[in-house]
Every structure is written in structure tokens, then in C-alpha cells.
Amino acid sequence: MPRAFEWTYACAKVRFGPGAVEALRGYLHGYKRVYLVMGRRAAAESGALADVRPLLDSLGIEYGVYDQVVPNPPSSLADDLAARVSRFSAEAIIAIGGGSTIDTAKVAAAIAANGGSSLDYLYGRRRATRCLPLFVINLTHGTGSEVNRYANMTDVSTGDKLGNEVCYPTASFDDPRYTLSMPLEEVLCTSFDALYHAYEAATTAGSSPLAQALAEEAVRRIAEYLPLAASNPKDENARYWLMYASMLAGVAIDLSPTNIIHLFENMLSGLVPSLPHGCGLALIGPPLVPLVHSASPEPSTRLLRILDPNVRSPEDAGAALARFVKHVGFSRRLSDYGVGKDIVREAVRRAFKNPVVAERLRNRLSGVQLDEQRVLQLLLSAV
Numbered sequence: 001m002p003r004a005f006e007w008t009y010a011c012a013k014v015r016f017g018p019g020a021v022e023a024l025r026g027y028l029h030g031y032k033r034v035y036l037v038m039g040r041r042a043a044a045e046s047g048a049l050a051d052v053r054p055l056l057d058s059l060g061i062e063y064g065v066y067d068q069v070v071p072n073p074p075s076s077l078a079d080d081l082a083a084r085v086s087r088f089s090a091e092a093i094i095a096i097g098g099g100s101t102i103d104t105a106k107v108a109a110a111i112a113a114n115g116g117s118s119l120d121y122l123y124g125r126r127r128a129t130r131c132l133p134l135f136v137i138n139l140t141h142g143t144g145s146e147v148n149r150y151a152n153m154t155d156v157s158t159g160d161k162l163g164n165e166v167c168y169p170t171a172s173f174d175d176p177r178y179t180l181s182m183p184l185e186e187v188l189c190t191s192f193d194a195l196y197h198a199y200e201a202a203t204t205a206g207s208s209p210l211a212q213a214l215a216e217e218a219v220r221r222i223a224e225y226l227p228l229a230a231s232n233p234k235d236e237n238a239r240y241w242l243m244y245a246s247m248l249a250g251v252a253i254d255l256s257p258t259n260i261i262h263l264f265e266n267m268l269s270g271l272v273p274s275l276p277h278g279c280g281l282a283l284i285g286p287p288l289v290p291l292v293h294s295a296s297p298e299p300s301t302r303l304l305r306i307l308d309p310n311v312r313s314p315e316d317a318g319a320a321l322a323r324f325v326k327h328v329g330f331s332r333r334l335s336d337y338g339v340g341k342d343i344v345r346e347a348v349r350r351a352f353k354n355p356v357v358a359e360r361l362r363n364r365l366s367g368v369q370l371d372e373q374r375v376l377q378l379l380l381s382a383v
């Protein structure tokens with residue numbers, strides 16, 4: 001496996017590679033009380049929690065534990081967590097998990113430092129001028145949230161899932177070995193998330209050559225290493241490069257936001273939290289990609305030719321992504337996750353009705369006006 005390294009993006013220190021979490025020790029000197037945040041199983045199964053606990057004990061740091069984060073988390077989780085963190089007088093939060101855990105921790109870190117509620121930050125009614133120090137031990141190769149300022153949660157009052165800029169982690173730790181315990185479907189779906197972060201950041205209106213260069217490298221690594229990780233889940237070298245790709249794609253969406261595929265998928269997985277976000281993207285991506293390709297043909301062609309050198313038309317673009325996910329062993333449909341036609345109709349209706357999402361839908365595809373009925377027909381084909 002290639003070597004470990006450290007770098008800084010924006011105000012986040014990032015330690016990447018095997019043994020990365022050992023560096024957490026250097027950041028925690030002087031802290032007396034911290035709060036650990038995680039889901040119900042990955043922190044323990046990955047081995048990350050077993051590495052962090054003795055580290056805290058050796059430094060004499062007291063800690064509280066919140067281990068109830070669920071996939072596609074409701075915004076109320078962050079409010080609950082922030083209240084616990086404040087009651088415990090925690091000086092910092094340590095998130096151990098994938099995107100759901102990291103995003104919940106970001107929003108809680110913002111509330112704990114600035115007040116307000118999770119929805120204030122998710123709707124941009126309040127900006128986090130500072131955040132409680134947040135240390136992130138990332139356990140997947142999909143989210144990219146360990147390097148960027150965004151958080152996604154579901155508005156419990158409406159069921160709409162949306163993301164906004166909240167805060168960067170203080171420091172993040174990416175150890176690819178922690179991803180080895182993920183079930184195969186999670187390996188695939190988190191990688192699809194990173195793939196779509198890259199594709200959408202490169203094609204969204206106003207994207208930059210910098211975001212596109214990062215996206216290109218991310219797609220290249222995913223195209224090469226996801227087939228290897230899918231056929232051999234113990235291939236640590238493949239996980240290194242998938243986590244690296246996910247990190248680059250996470251920076252790409254910080255530089256240039258995601259496109260319409262994420263906007264519609266967030267509505268779906270907000271309504272049906274058991275739909276893994278990355279799987280939702282893999283399923284609704286191919287019917288929507290021709291619209292994206294028509295709006296940004298040059299970067300779309302360049303990226304998708306990494307997957308299939310023959311991509312020319314908008315239809316080729318969608319087909320290239322559909323073939324790639326099938327090639328790595330993913331052949332499910334939306335209905336396999338309990339997403340029927342009525343839910344798709346509701347998701348599309350909500351996307352065009354939610355003021356924040358509707359404005360983004362108008363701005364992300366340069367020169368293409370989205371028609372609600374047309375989008376609905378395209379998405380129904382994925383059920």
C-alpha cells in the first residue's frame with residue numbers, strides 16, 4: 001500500500017493512510033472532556049473505536065458517547081446531540097463513521113458553538129461563524145465530508161433532505177483499513193457516491209478547471225480500483241485508492257457544488273431513509289445524466305470516456321454510467337429498496353416545491369431549463 005501523508009485543505013488538517021488515527025493524539029493534548037459520535041455498528045466493527053478509546057484513556061480525557069446516528073439522519077439527531085454535548089461540557093466532538101455521522105457531528109458542532117437549531121444551518125438562516133473543534137475518523141470511501149464544509153440532513157418537519165455549508169472539520173483521519181469491514185453493497189454504494197460527487201462537481205454550472213482536475217483523478221481511480229475492491233473485499237491497496245478518490249471528490253464538491261442528480265436523490269433518500277444515498281445516485285444517475293451532458297458536454301465527455309472511450313452523445317453518457325455500475329456487480333432497482341412510482345412522484349414534486357432546492361435546480365445546469373414532467377418520466381424509468 002502507498003505511504004501515509006498529511007495535507008491541509010481550507011482549515012482542515014487531513015491525515016491520510018494506514019495508522020492515520022495515531023496522529024489524533026497530537027491534536028487532543030489539553031482537552032479534558034470530549035464527545036464521541038457514531039452509528040450503531042461501524043465504529044466498533046471497523047476497529048476504529050478500539051483504537052480511539054485507549055488513546056483518550058492514556059491522555060486522561062473523559063468522554064461521552066452518542067451511538068445512535070442512522071443513515072440519512074433526521075435533523076433532530078443533531079439537535080439532540082448538541083444538547084448532550086453542551087450538558088457534558090464537551091470541548092470537542094470526535095465523529096467516527098461515514099457521511100451520516102460526520103454530517104450530524106458538523107451540525108451539532110455548529111449549534112453547540114453558536115446556538116440555534118439544525119434547521120437554521122441546513123436552510124442557511126444562520127451561519128456558523130465558529131464551530132466546536134471537530135475531529136473526524138472517516139470509515140467509508142464515499143462521503144468526502146471529512147474534507148469539506150457541507151452537511152446533509154433531513155428536515156424532520158417536511159421530510160426533505162437538503163445540504164448546506166456548515167463547518168470544516170478541525171482535523172480528519174482517513175485510514176483505508178477501517179473500510180475493510182464494510183459489506184459489499186456499502187463498498188459499491190459509497191464508491192458510487194464519490195463517483196457522482198466527481199461527475200457532478202465537474203459538470204455543474206460554474207465549475208472550475210481545478211474541480212474538474214480533481215474529479216478526473218477521482219474517476220480514474222474509481223474506474224481502476226472499484227472492480228478490484230468488489231472482487232476482493234480484502235484488497236487494502238484498492239481501498240487506499242478508493243478512499244483517496246473519495247477525498248478528492250469531497251474537495252471537488254467543496255469547490256463546485258453537486259449537480260441535479262444529488263438534488264433529486266436527496267429527496268428520495270429523505271423520503272425513504274433505508275435507500276443508501278450512493279445506491280440512489282447509481283440508479284437515478286443514468287436517466288438524468290443525458291440532461292447534464294447536454295448542459296456541460298466537454299467535462300462530461302472527458303470524465304465518462306475514462307469509463308468508456310466511445311462516449312459521444314448524451315445517451316452514451318448515461319449508458320456508460322449504467323454499464324459501469326453493472327460491471328462492478330450492482331444490478332438493483334429503486335423498487336428493490338421500497339421506492340415505488342408514488343415515492344418518485346412525491347420526490348420530484350417536493351424538489352420543485354422546496355424553495356432552496358428549486359433555486360438550485362434552476363442554477364446548476366447551464367442553459368437547460370428543467371421541466372418537472374420530463375424529469376418525472378426519466379426518473380420513473382429507474383423504478
Ligand SMILES: [Fe+2]
Pocket residue numbers: 143193197262277
Ligand atoms: Fe453524495
